[in-house]
Amino acid sequence: MSERLQPGDTAPAFTLSDADGNEVSLAGHAGRKVIVYFYPAALTPGCTKQACDFTDNLDVLAGAGYDVIGISPDKPEKLAKFREKESLKVTLLADPDKSVLTAYGAFGEKKLYGKVVTGVIRSTVVVDEQGRVEHAWYNVKATGHVAKLIRDLGV
Template structure:
């Protein structure tokens, strides 16, 4: 596998502006002054991504109590994100990165192992970004199931 970009704690989080499920632009800079969980997932509506999104949905109160907003990003088109958000009652923005540029800048797109083969794709990743826009924690190759509960246990004070 080739060397891939990875973000590290203390680095400035790469800026982005992407359309949400309604086509409205959302920027990371909209969250300056607040902590945010930015998570990248492969495809809306698939079993693992649905489980992960629903875990974030069900934990949004605990995350908010800890001072965190949530943003989900995938290469899906806004229309697919809208259907996904409506079907699952999601209570946080889903953003569309169809050209995978933001995914790549965050190190969440590249070579990965899939059933023993090396393929190019979305690397399920989660980042904690502090109120100044710096990466507080970078987690790559996270599991879809149980990840949010683990994240809540490990949230930095």
């Protein structure tokens, strides 16, 4: 079980491939706040709802100084299909070896339909301009999370 991040922690650095195979790193967003959200699988109902909610609110979040990055264990090719099918505008990154998911505490044991399984824990981490964790939410709901996030951030 990976450790969950706490406010004030240094956000683990990462460089992952996006849907087009380009490398994207957290360091590339230095000086901006970044909402990093972790989701189990592209092209599934809950993850689609969440990605569409982030896309629908991207202008509001960007206007408040936030970049949005979604990370899942999917391969870049699947992320490209997801982006095209749903007209997504958020940056989607592939973490097939789950190293970043694990570093952020977003991979481990969770309850699914009453059973304990190992998998992606739907989570959102807000990283400040200096690369420190400002907020970390774990086991978030796919539906309504973005609206709650916007309220919690005061955007």
